[in-house]
Each structure stands twice: as structure tokens, then as C-alpha cells.
Amino acid sequence: MAVYKRNYTAYQGAVTPVWSRVLVLARYAFDEAWSSKITVGLFIFCLLPCILSLLAIYVANNPMARALIGGRGQEALAINASFFLKVLHTQSWLALAMASWIAPRLITFDLADNALPILLSHPISRFGYVFGKFIALFGSLSLITWFPCLLLFADQAYSSSQPWAMSNLQIAIGLFLGSVIWIAFLSILGLALSSWVKWRVVATGVIFAAVFVPAGVGAIFSAVLRTKWGLLLNVPVMMSDLWQRLLGIPESIDERLSLPTLAIAVTLSLACLVCVGMLNKRIRAREVVRG
Amino acid sequence: MGVIDLDGLEVRLANRTVLNNLTGELQGQAIGLLGPNGAGKSTLINTLLGFHLPSKGKARVFGLDTHKDRAQIRGGIGYMPENDSFIGNMSGVRFVRYMAELAGLPPGVALERAHEALFYVGLGEVRYRKVNTYSLGMKQLVKLAQALAHGPRLLILDEPTNGLDPVARQRMIQLIKDIRKEGSIRLLISSHLLRDIDETCDEVLILKNGRIASLCNIEEERRSNRSFVELETVGATERFSVSIRGLGCECATFPGGRIKLVIPDNIEARDLYVIASEQGVQIRRMNQRRDSLEDIFLRAMDNDQGRTANGSL
Numbered sequence: 075m076a077v078y079k080r081n082y083t084a085y086q087g088a089v090t091p092v093w094s095r096v097l098v099l100a101r102y103a104f105d106e107a108w109s110s111k112i113t114v115g116l117f118i119f120c121l122l123p124c125i126l127s128l129l130a131i132y133v134a135n136n137p138m139a140r141a142l143i144g145g146r147g148q149e150a151l152a153i154n155a156s157f158f159l160k161v162l163h164t165q166s167w168l169a170l171a172m173a174s175w176i177a178p179r180l181i182t183f184d185l186a187d188n189a190l191p192i193l194l195s196h197p198i199s200r201f202g203y204v205f206g207k208f209i210a211l212f213g214s215l216s217l218i219t220w221f222p223c224l225l226l227f228a229d230q231a232y233s234s235s236q237p238w239a240m241s242n243l244q245i246a247i248g249l250f251l252g253s254v255i256w257i258a259f260l261s262i263l264g265l266a267l268s269s270w271v272k273w274r275v276v277a278t279g280v281i282f283a284a285v286f287v288p289a290g291v292g293a294i295f296s297a298v299l300r301t302k303w304g305l306l307l308n309v310p311v312m313m314s315d316l317w318q319r320l321l322g323i324p325e326s327i328d329e330r331l332s333l334p335t336l337a338i339a340v341t342l343s344l345a346c347l348v349c350v351g352m353l354n355k356r357i358r359a360r361e362v363v364r365g
Numbered sequence: 366m367g368v369i370d371l372d373g374l375e376v377r378l379a380n381r382t383v384l385n386n387l388t389g390e391l392q393g394q395a396i397g398l399l400g401p402n403g404a405g406k407s408t409l410i411n412t413l414l415g416f417h418l419p420s421k422g423k424a425r426v427f428g429l430d431t432h433k434d435r436a437q438i439r440g441g442i443g444y445m446p447e448n449d450s451f452i453g454n455m456s457g458v459r460f461v462r463y464m465a466e467l468a469g470l471p472p473g474v475a476l477e478r479a480h481e482a483l484f485y486v487g488l489g490e491v492r493y494r495k496v497n498t499y500s501l502g503m504k505q506l507v508k509l510a511q512a513l514a515h516g517p518r519l520l521i522l523d524e525p526t527n528g529l530d531p532v533a534r535q536r537m538i539q540l541i542k543d544i545r546k547e548g549s550i551r552l553l554i555s556s557h558l559l560r561d562i563d564e565t566c567d568e569v570l571i572l573k574n575g576r577i578a579s580l581c582n583i584e585e586e587r588r589s590n591r592s593f594v595e596l597e598t599v600g601a602t603e604r605f606s607v608s609i610r611g612l613g614c615e616c617a618t619f620p621g622g623r624i625k626l627v628i629p630d631n632i633e634a635r636d637l638y639v640i641a642s643e644q645g646v647q648i649r650r651m652n653q654r655r656d657s658l659e660d661i662f663l664r665a666m667d668n669d670q671g672r673t674a675n676g677s678l
Binding site for chain 1: 407411414416417436437439440442444446448449450451452453454463464466467468469470471474478485497508511513515516543544547549550
């Protein structure tokens with residue numbers, strides 16, 4: 075049917091597989107996330123530390139530059155697990171800022187415009203809907219976390235005059251796993267909180283608060299009960315512990331205050347389950363027009 | 366196999382039975398869904414879309430179970446919800462394309478069909494405007510466009526004329542008639558407005574308190590109902606009324622020569638003129654009135670037992 079002929083004709087062509095509809099949601103969500111100039115500006119800002127790290131790797135591997143900066147400078151520019159831990163720390167906290175900006179854009183528009191009855195009347199489930207949004211957010215955060223981190227690792231492996239990559243493979247694995255765990259947690263947390271907050275700006279604040287307020291509560295809990303388990307509410311400390319272990323770096327805090335890896339994993343899993351429950355409850359309530 | 370088969374369907378929400386033992390086969394090209402507020406119309410639509418799990422019985426759309434095969438059913442359905450439901454910061458064409466892709470159309474085809482659907486419903490000139498800048502009538506039309514774009518087998522329209530001015534309403538009704546005439550799509554139209562259903566549907570399902578109050582083919586119902594005729598006569602009215610009673614008509618006489626009668630199927634209006642001529646009675650006016658959908662609806666509402674005798678199910 076040509077557009078100028080205002081007649082309706084049925085569609086007879088092929089349809090895409092049902093599983094691929096999730097990717098349609100992800101693609102449109104990705105477009106939505108990146109249609110904002112603030113997102114692009116934030117992305118560029120998030121890559122600045124990576125560019126500085128790239129410069130540091132260049133300087134550390136350039137004999138002339140090393141000679142110029144002298145002995146103490148050379149120690150400071152050692153490219154090792156600690157260097158990559160700093161990079162991972164920086165990128166991960168920038169990812170929090172990015173997630174708190176993007177996540178509300180992905181879900182609050184749909185909820186504010188009551189789009190779920192129309193969206194979910196198509197062959198897509200609640201899980202598919204959330205998974206599509208999750209892919210978009212996870213993908214966006216990947217661009218500023220594990221992807222540039224692994225590029226830096228590859229650059230160091232290429233630039234180093236010594237065989238470096240194989241003997242430091244744990245760093246690459248740690249960078250990847252540490253980033254993936256963190257951005258998966260951020261993505262699910264961001265979507266769950268955004269689904270319950272009507273205003274985008276407030277949702278952004280709530281995501282930050284959800285990470286930092288429990289840390290204060292945990293500190294009070296630990297101080298009052300003289301226990302280390304309050305740290306399980308302290309996401310920054312918990313993640314820092316986890317990243318150090320994944321990169322194979324000796325822990326910087328008192329061993330008595332150190333949390334078992336299993337406890338960290340269980341806490342993060344429980345937090346994710348709570349978020350999934352929140353999302354399910356919210357979306358289930360909004361998927362139909364009540365009449 | 367009907368378009369929609371209901372087999373003892375019961376749906377409970379929050380410990381309340383919203384749909385109670387619905388049984389029937391809907392086969393019409395355009396099926397009207399009528400009922401007062403809270404009758405269960407929207408719940409029935411949501412059950413057909415697979416949002417609610419029946420607590421008892423089954424519902425089938427084109428022979429597919431609404432719960433087990435909901436993905437397949439949703440792929441073949443175009444749904445236009447009652448309330449505002451869209452993504453406001455998208456342009457009309459992008460929104461319709463998005464929905465068409467979700468229904469399974471490849472991206473290129475979805476874009477082409479989105480343009481076509483928007484032209485078809487009359488939004489061609491404003492298709493690049495953001496949906497949240499549309500008027501209420503345009504929003505109704507963009508919802509219709511997204512429901513049509515992927516070429517569904519069944520189009521579910523929930524209150525399609527809600528909030529429309531008379532001109533926009535007429536345009537929507539005409540579009541629905543055109544879609545029905547095209548023939549490839551079956552329609553299920555839920556509305557409070559009897560006139561909308563009367564103009565567009567050939568079958569009607571009337572719900573009351575979650576039960577089927579009536580399920581009938583509108584045309585057959587009209588045909589099967591007796592015809593009511595009002596006459597204004599001059600002359601020997603009493604003798605004339607006795608004679609037409611002799612033909613098998615039920616009639617009542619009123620002052621001023623007015624007669625109301627119900628004529629059986631085998632009697633034609635001509636027979637009345639013949640008797641009037643024989644008896645020297647002048648028939649000055651004859652109004653023939655058939656059952657309107659309103660009569661069918663009111664009768665169904667009066668029937669506290671639920672189903673009318675006409676329910677063939």
C-alpha cells in the first residue's frame with residue numbers, strides 16, 4: 075500500500091522471532107538513553123580518566139619519559155594491579171553517576187505516559203520488558219567500565235617491553251568481572267528505583283541515596299553492636315573489598331573488619347532479588363488498564 | 366471455531382469474582398462488548414490478552430488458549446486501550462514503528478507500515494510531531510494506527526470514541542466501518558455508547574455483573590423480533606382494530622384514531638391497507654419501528670437472571 079492510498083491492507087510478510095523482540099526494546103531504550111546531550115556529555119566526562127590513564131601507560135613505557143620524571147616518579151607510575159584498581163574505582167563510581175542519569179530515562183517515561191498496557195499487549199513479557207531495558211543500561215555502562223579498562227590492559231600489554239599480559243591475566247579477569255558485577259547491580263537497582271519514582275530528577279537522587287544512605291546506617295549498626303556485619307550495608311566498602319580480591323591485591327583494611335566473599339555475594343544477590351521484586355510489583359500493577 | 370470462545374470462564378481479582386461463568390462463541394465480523402461500569406468488559410479484554418489467569422474455565426482466541434498461547438495471540442491482536450497510553454516524547458511515526466516492530470515486523474517494513482497506518486487514520490500530516498503534542502482525537506487515532514500497523518487478525522478497541530467531539534467520533538466510526546468492510550480483520554469493540562456499537566457491529570455481547578446478560582446477532586435479533594407499528598386513522602377505528610386482530614395482530618387503540626399494533630412476520634403492511642380500504646378507513650400515518658440495540662440492551666439489563674432467552678449458548 076502506498077502512503078497516498080488510504081486503504082488498509084493486511085500484512086502478509088514474515089515476522090521476526092519472538093525472542094528478538096527483547097532486542098527491539100533494548101534498541102529503542104538505547105536510543106532513548108543516548109538522545110540526550112547530557113548523556114553524551116557525561117559519557118565524554120567519564121572517559122577523561124581513561125585518557126589520563128592511557129597517557130600514564132604511555133609515559134610508564136617510554137624510556138625517555140621515564141628518565142625525565144626520575145626515580146620517585148617511576149615508582150608512582152608503576153603499571154600494576156594497584157594502577158588498574160584505581161582505574162576500576164574511578165570508572166565504577168562514574169558509572170554510578172551515569173546509571174543514575176540514564177536509568178530514569180528508560181523507565182519513567184513509559185510509566186508517566188502509561189505506555190505499559192500498549193507495550194505489553196504485544197508479544198513481550200514483563201521479564202522481556204525489564205530485560206530489554208536492562209540490556210540498554212548495562213550496554214551503556216559497559217562503554218565506560220570494563221570495555222575501556224580492558225582496552226587499557228591491552229594497551230599496557232602491547233606497550234610493555236617485557237612479556238606482561240600472561241603474567242597479569244588476573245588483572246584483566248578481575249577488571250572484567252568486577253565491572254560486570256557492579257554494573258549489573260547498578261542496572262537492576264537503577265531500573266527498580268526509577269520504576270517507583272515519578273519524577274526523573276528525584277529518581278536520580280534516590281539512586282545515589284540507595285547506595286550511600288545504607289552505608290551510614292551500616293556504620294551506626296557496626297558502632298552500636300561492635301560488629302563488622304554492618305559493612306554489608308556499605309556498598310562502597312563491600313565493592314572495594316571485592317575488587318581488590320578479584321585483582322589479587324592485598325586488602326587495605328584491617329583483616330578483622332574484612333567481609334567474607336560469600337557474604338558479599340549473598341548481600342548483592344539479595345539486593346538484586348529485592349529489586350526484581352520491586353520491578354515485578356510495579357510493572358504488574360501498571361500493565362493493564364483497570365476498568 | 367469462533368473468533369472468541371468462552372468456556373465457563375471465571376476470573377477472580379483480589380478475591381472478587383469479576384467474570385463469572387462466561388460461556389459462548391463469538392463469531393461476528395465486528396463484535397460489540399456492552400455493559401455498565403464494572404460489568405467486566407475491560408477484565409474480559411485483559412483476559413483475552415493474557416494479562417489475567419482464569420481461575421476457572423477457559424477463553425480461546427482463534428482456538429488458542431489465552432494463557433498458554435498468549436504470545437501467539439498477542440502477535441495477532443491489535444489493541445487500542447481506553448486510556449491515554451503511548452510514549453509521549455516519541456514522534457507519531459516512531460511510536461507506531463516501535464509498536465509494529467514489537468509485534469514482529471522487520472524494522473524496514475515496520476517503518477513503511479507505520480507511515481501507511483498514520484496516513485490511513487488521517488495523521489499523515491502530523492506524523493513527525495511528538496505524540497504528547499497531539500489533541501485528544503489525534504491520540505485516539507495514533508492508538509488506532511499502532512493497533513493496525515502490524516496487520517492484526519483481531520482488533521480490540523476499548524472505548525474508541527471516548528472523549529471525541531462529534532466530527533472526530535464520526536470519523537472514528539467511519540474508519541471502523543472501513544476496516545470491517547475490508548474484511549481481513551475481526552473487531553471487538555467495547556463501548557458504553559450503544560450508538561457506536563449499533564453502527565459498527567453485527568454481534569453484541571452484553572455483560573452485567575460479570576455475567577453474560579445477552580449474546581446475540583444484532584440483525585437476527587431485529588429480524589426475529591416482532592415489528593411495532595403505530596397508525597393514525599380516520600373512520601371506524603374500532604371495527605378496523607377488530608378486523609386486524611383477526612389477522613393475528615396484537616393491537617391497542619387510543620383516542621384520536623391512533624392504533625399501536627404488533628404485526629406477525631407473515632403479515633405485510635399492504636394487508637392493513639387492504640382491510641382499511643374495505644372498511645372505508647383512512648390510514649393517515651404509519652410508523653414502523655423495529656427493536657433498536659437500546660431495546661436489546663435494556664431488556665438484557667432488566668433480566669436479573671443473567672442470560673436472555675436468546676442466548677444460544
